[in-house]
Amino acid sequence: MTLPAVVPFKPGNPKSRLSCVLDERERSLFAGAMLRDVLAALHGGGCDPYVMSTAPFDLPGERVVVNPAGLNESLNEVLAVTHGPLLILMSDLPLVTPPVVRRLVRTKEDMAIGPGRGGGTNAIFLRAASRFRVDYYQASFLKHLRIAAEQGLSCEVIDSFRLHTDVDEKEDIVELLVHGTGESRRYLEGLGFSLSIDKGRVGVERRKD
Amino acid sequence: MTLPAVVPFKPGNPKSRLSCVLDERERSLFAGAMLRDVLAALHGGGCDPYVMSTAPFDLPGERVVVNPAGLNESLNEVLAVTHGPLLILMSDLPLVTPPVVRRLVRTKEDMAIGPGRGGGTNAIFLRAASRFRVDYYQASFLKHLRIAAEQGLSCEVIDSFRLHTDVDEKEDIVELLVHGTGESRRYLEGLGFSLSIDKGRVGVERRKD
Numbered sequence: 001m002t003l004p005a006v007v008p009f010k011p012g013n014p015k016s017r018l019s020c021v022l023d024e025r026e027r028s029l030f031a032g033a034m035l036r037d038v039l040a041a042l043h044g045g046g047c048d049p050y051v052m053s054t055a056p057f058d059l060p061g062e063r064v065v066v067n068p069a070g071l072n073e074s075l076n077e078v079l080a081v082t083h084g085p086l087l088i089l090m091s092d093l094p095l096v097t098p099p100v101v102r103r104l105v106r107t108k109e110d111m112a113i114g115p116g117r118g119g120g121t122n123a124i125f126l127r128a129a130s131r132f133r134v135d136y137y138q139a140s141f142l143k144h145l146r147i148a149a150e151q152g153l154s155c156e157v158i159d160s161f162r163l164h165t166d167v168d169e170k171e172d173i174v175e176l177l178v179h180g181t182g183e184s185r186r187y188l189e190g191l192g193f194s195l196s197i198d199k200g201r202v203g204v205e206r207r208k209d
Numbered sequence: 210m211t212l213p214a215v216v217p218f219k220p221g222n223p224k225s226r227l228s229c230v231l232d233e234r235e236r237s238l239f240a241g242a243m244l245r246d247v248l249a250a251l252h253g254g255g256c257d258p259y260v261m262s263t264a265p266f267d268l269p270g271e272r273v274v275v276n277p278a279g280l281n282e283s284l285n286e287v288l289a290v291t292h293g294p295l296l297i298l299m300s301d302l303p304l305v306t307p308p309v310v311r312r313l314v315r316t317k318e319d320m321a322i323g324p325g326r327g328g329g330t331n332a333i334f335l336r337a338a339s340r341f342r343v344d345y346y347q348a349s350f351l352k353h354l355r356i357a358a359e360q361g362l363s364c365e366v367i368d369s370f371r372l373h374t375d376v377d378e379k380e381d382i383v384e385l386l387v388h389g390t391g392e393s394r395r396y397l398e399g400l401g402f403s404l405s406i407d408k409g410r411v412g413v414e415r416r417k418d
Contacts, residue, residue, distance in 0.1 A: 100368065115370065118380070119387045119404065119411040139404055139411050141387060159309065161324070164370035171327070178328045178350060195328065195348055202328040202348050 003105050005047040005087040006078060008071055009035055011057045015092070017169050021206060022191075030187055034167060035059070037094040037182035045101025047087055052078070075134045082129035090122045094176055094184040095162040103158050110153040114163035115141040122163050126153075173204045212314050214256040214296040215287060217280055218244055220266045224301070226378050230415055231400075239396055243376060244268070246303040246391035254310025256296055261287070284343045291338035299331045303385055303393040304371040312367050319362040323372035324350040331372050382413045 013024060014031035022030060035051065039062055042049040050063035052074055057064055067074040075088060087105060089096070104112045104125040111132065114123030119139035126132050131151050135143045148155040165175045167184075176185050177195050192207030222233060223240035231239060244260065248271055251258040259272035261283055266273055276283040284297060296314060298305070313321045313334040320341065323332030328348035335341050340360050344352045357364040374384045376393075385394050386404050401416030 115388065117370075118383055137409060138406050139387065159369045159371050161326075161370040161373035162368050164373065174327055178348065179324065197347050200346060 002046060002048040003085050003087060004082070005042045005049040005089060006075070007035065007038055007042070007049055007051050007089050007091050008075065009051050009053045009057065009091045011053060011055050015168065018167075018173075021170055021173070021193075021204075026191065030184060031092070032059075033182075033184035033187040034094045035091040037180075037184050038089060038091055038096055040182060041096045041098055041101055042087070042089065044098030045105065046098075047101060047105070049089075051091075071136050072134055075136075079126075079129045079133055084129065085125070085127050086129035087126075088124045088134070090116070090166060092166045092168065093122055093163060094167060094182055095165050095179050097162060097181075100158075100160050100162050103160065104163075107156045107158075109156040111148060112156045112158050113141065113144055113148075114158045114160060116166050117164055120166065122166055123158070170204060174202055177204060178202075211255055211257040212294050212296060213291070214251045214258040214298060215284070216244065216247055216251070216258055216260050216298050216300050217284065218260050218262045218266065218300045220262060220264050224377065227376075227382075230379055230382070230402075230413075235400065239393060240301070241268075242391075242393035242396040243303045244300040246389075246393050247298060247300055247305055249391060250305045250307055250310055251296070251298065253307030254314065255307075256310060256314070258298075260300075280345050281343055284345075288335075288338045288342055293338065294334070294336050295338035296335075297333045297343070299325070299375060301375045301377070302331055302372065303376060303391060304374050304388050306371060306390075309367075309369050309371050312369065313372075316365040316367075318365040320357060321365045321367050322350065322353055322357075323367045323369060325375050326373055329375070331375055332367070379413060383411055386413060387411075 015027045018027055039049050050065055051059060052065050052067055054068050056066055104114060104123055107125060110127050112125040113121060116122035119141050121140040121144050131153060145155060167176055193204055196203050196205040224236045227236055248258050259274055260268060261274050261276055263277050265275055313323060313332055316334060319336050321334040322330060325331035328350050330349040330353050340362060354364060376385055402413055405412050405414040
């Protein structure tokens with residue numbers, strides 16, 4: 001049985017905190033490459049994913065549903081009418097692999113949650129989606145644990161750095177160059193990114209053409 | 210069977226990158242609290258740990274061996290004479306729990322490695338320790354994978370954010386306040402640390418007395 005999965009995506013001016021190393025067009029292409037890495041992990045993990053985009057977006061071979069509403073509003077619309085299982089996975093997780101997806105969907109609890117760095121929520125798997133509602137932004141991981149408790153839902157926290165690592169800032173690119181295996185790593189390497197050592201600490205540098 | 214585990218520790222002026230929020234005495238007490246959290250996780254995970262300290266250090270109820278040599282030199286001395294299994298775990302991993310320790314020591318491969326944020330290595334478990342040598346600093350995770358391959362050792366990478374998260378900088382304290390359950394979290398909360406929201410992002414603040 002393939003499990004439905006939704007990946008929220010916002011195509012306009014993505015990943016602005018990477019402006020120091022990528023221009024707007026590059027950030028847009030990089031965000032698309034990360035999205036395709038996430039979709040590949042979902043397909044490989046036995047899910048049937050679709051992208052919920054705030055604006056029309058061309059993604060050959062994948063399903064895209066447009067909903068211009070905010071993240072919480074659009075996801076809560078989906079949850080309200082989904083009585084079976086649903087996996088919600090963010091689009092900026094290029095380290096996620098099929099085994100990580102399987103750890104989420106094979107939970108023995110009512111739901112599984114993957115915390116993100118900085119108190120965020122990178123994944124939520126629900127056996128009965130309509131029993132939950134999301135509340136993203138700020139320390140959403142703690143809010144989601146609270147909502148689960150209020151709804152009487154048992155919850156497993158998935159302990160995975162691949163799920164924990166969202167790529168928002170230059171430092172996060174180190175993780176992608178160390179642990180990534182997909183298209184988004186190849187895209188950055190093609191732009192000339194590589195690991196660098198500065199005062200004993202690992203960073204990234206971009207080759208000047 | 211309890212497995213031997215070694216936790217390297219450097220008592221003098223620890224965690225200097227936390228100087229912006231903790232004075233030297235507080236950093237020393239905080240480093241000790243993190244060390245005790247790591248030792249508690251090792252005991253709970255079925256290991257028999259000892260601390261390998263660069264200088265004498267009082268730690269009631271725990272074994273401390275003093276070796277003033279550098280990290281690589283002192284660990285490689287231990288590895289050379291350890292023909293059975295050994296777990297090496299860093300001391301600044303206050304999110305590590307007994308289940309994380311068990312994931313390391315129950316690997317089916319010759320060794321297991323826990324990557325740290327920024328290309329580092331936070332844990333190495335070896336079935337036959339004398340077949341390996343360590344090479345910490347810089348992108349040590351990649352170096353350790355290479356050494357494993359050179360030695361013909363199969364290696365499992367443990368995908369755990371609890372193992373990946375070393376506490377070096379102010380931002381890392383967010384992770385401790387969200388996910389920590391031990392002494393080091395209580396120590397910081399006792400100093401007045403709590404989560405804060407600044408421009409929609411989660412940080413930490415310290416109450417002024």
